[in-house]
Amino acid sequence: MIISIFYKQLITTLSLACMLFTALEAHPNARKRRAKKAISRKIIPKQHHQLVAMLPKERSDTQQLTQSVPEIENASVPVQKEYSVSQGKTLHLKIAAPKSLKQAYTTFAGTQYTFAAIPHHNNRYECFIPVDCDQEPGQYKVVVRTQDEKLEEKSIGCRVTVDAFPFKPQRGFKISKKKLQSIRRSGIGNSSYGQVIREYQKNSPPYKLWEGAFELPIKVERITSPFGEVRTSHGFGKRKHYGIDLAQHHKAPIHAANHGVMVHKTHSKTAGNMVVLDHGLGVFTIYCHMNSFDNRVKIGDRVLKGQRIGFLGQTGYASGPHLHLELRIKDAKNLKTTAVDFMEWTKQIY
Numbered sequence: 001m002i003i004s005i006f007y008k009q010l011i012t013t014l015s016l017a018c019m020l021f022t023a024l025e026a027h028p029n030a031r032k033r034r035a036k037k038a039i040s041r042k043i044i045p046k047q048h049h050q051l052v053a054m055l056p057k058e059r060s061d062t063q064q065l066t067q068s069v070p071e072i073e074n075a076s077v078p079v080q081k082e083y084s085v086s087q088g089k090t091l092h093l094k095i096a097a098p099k100s101l102k103q104a105y106t107t108f109a110g111t112q113y114t115f116a117a118i119p120h121h122n123n124r125y126e127c128f129i130p131v132d133c134d135q136e137p138g139q140y141k142v143v144v145r146t147q148d149e150k151l152e153e154k155s156i157g158c159r160v161t162v163d164a165f166p167f168k169p170q171r172g173f174k175i176s177k178k179k180l181q182s183i184r185r186s187g188i189g190n191s192s193y194g195q196v197i198r199e200y201q202k203n204s205p206p207y208k209l210w211e212g213a214f215e216l217p218i219k220v221e222r223i224t225s226p227f228g229e230v231r232t233s234h235g236f237g238k239r240k241h242y243g244i245d246l247a248q249h250h251k252a253p254i255h256a257a258n259h260g261v262m263v264h265k266t267h268s269k270t271a272g273n274m275v276v277l278d279h280g281l282g283v284f285t286i287y288c289h290m291n292s293f294d295n296r297v298k299i300g301d302r303v304l305k306g307q308r309i310g311f312l313g314q315t316g317y318a319s320g321p322h323l324h325l326e327l328r329i330k331d332a333k334n335l336k337t338t339a340v341d342f343m344e345w346t347k348q349i350y
Ligand SMILES: [Zn+2]
Pocket: 190, 225, 241, 243, 244, 245, 323, 324, 325
């Protein structure tokens, strides 16, 4: 009897102990202890036991580091990898850099052009490349070379497709022998007004003076000769018209196409009364055949978009009252300017 009671109490005590042990082992802390023990036994040598708790933290830090510094952020990238542009138009390249650049430049059709910082856009740079009317159509690989403040150099590339533009031949374009002789003596042809601005190229500010789209300088009745029109003459052979001819009545006011500085105001035999405005970043507008200048604006003066600079006429080589207007962009080495279609700059905001 006594032995039976003793066995019953022993079984009850053992059952209670088992229940207590099970409850303790089910506790989350107990599971963690077991997991730690397992890691210690299988993966981590004894002397590194104290690092076990740090492992997950280290791993997550490494992942974050990898995510926050992807490979692409170490180099500049073109904002677009593919560009398409027509003959006689402006190729506008943009790059995004990981940090401030000391300089960036590229070479297109054997001519070097520099990038300038885009205002209000951190570490973004842009470049305006004039694509000549006679540029061979096709695909070009353009390499942009960058140099950061620590003089570390990198290159990036993009693809540019130049499309052929159907420039039309001009009908009935004739130059009299007398006019031809006069043009030859003056040493300047209609297509080479760019020579005039050669001396101003190097002083063009390395930032934009212009703002927004360019505006036509006169109220246009009609464009008598579009950009790139092909002219054939005995004196000059086949050549393109590197500006646009805008017709209006005699003495109609002519306004600045955009903000800039008046760098040239003179009379020549072919261009007649001629004004050149520098809009910064090597972008120039040229106004020819003026009847007279607005004498309130002098060379070196800042002019505002829409400000009057002269009056329409037919001075120099002109068969009727019109304004010959050109937009030219210079290269990086100040060796030349290339004319592009002005009308594109009235539609596109650069
Ligand atoms: Zn013209």
